[in-house]
Amino acid sequence: SNRKEKERIAQLVALRAIDGETIGAGSGSTSFLTVLALGERVENVGISIKIVPTSIEIELAAHAVGLNVISSLDRMVDWCFDGADEVDPSGRLIKGRGGALLREKAVFRASKKIVLVADASKDVKRLGEKHPVPVEVDPQWVRRVFGDISKMSNVAEVMLRMAVNKDGPVITERGNLLLDVRMNKIEEGDEERLMKMPGVCETGIFSGFEFERIMG
Ligand code: DER
Numbered sequence: 001s002n003r004k005e006k007e008r009i010a011q012l013v014a015l016r017a018i019d020g021e022t023i024g025a026g027s028g029s030t031s032f033l034t035v036l037a038l039g040e041r042v043e044n045v046g047i048s049i050k051i052v053p054t055s056i057e058i059e060l061a062a063h064a065v066g067l068n069v070i071s072s073l074d075r076m077v078d079w080c081f082d083g084a085d086e087v088d089p090s091g092r093l094i095k096g097r098g099g100a101l102l103r104e105k106a107v108f109r110a111s112k113k114i115v116l117v118a119d120a121s122k123d124v125k126r127l128g129e130k131h132p133v134p135v136e137v138d139p140q141w142v143r144r145v146f147g148d149i150s151k152m153s154n155v156a157e158v159m160l161r162m163a164v165n166k167d168g169p170v171i172t173e174r175g176n177l178l179l180d181v182r183m184n185k186i187e188e189g190d191e192e193r194l195m196k197m198p199g200v201c202e203t204g205i206f207s208g209f210e211f212e213r214i215m216g
Pocket of ligand 1: 026027028029030031082083084085094095096097098099100101104
């Protein structure tokens, strides 16, 4: 596994932390390792930072390594780091394999963003080549949204994300459901089209963002 590359990225990103900053922590295995590395750095050099987690998993990891966690925000974080599922040549991302896309996209509006991509396997020529686009949906509207998305001409398949260790669908930390949408080609405007559908809370299309990319 590319654990070594992820560890290296985690160490590099942890070195970026400056005393007094509030940092948005993404979710996924690379971000998880970065939180651990941040805990070490805070311990070793005695700086004080605040972490804004994007999932319960990351919140628990931050607590486990003694980092200060903020649960309610009155301003945007100073910067954030996060992984990605796909990166296309124009820097558009697909995110959300880990099911944390709602809170991930919130911190992704920070003025400085670092995307942690341990290996070239995340690079795609065409967005949507290897991963479906996750769409977070209010359960009340999921049947209508399922139908609306299925009607989109560039959609090959829509799947309700089912849980493994629980009967029924995955329920996100905000009590929503996830539709995984296989798209043949992701056009400009698809993200807005999805967001306009009643009951859609967020999509895993992260486009139009400037970010720094750190490879393994
Ligand atoms: O779910 C997400 O968007 C995560 O960032 C994820 O896709 C990246 O996870 P990884 O670091 O385990 O590859």
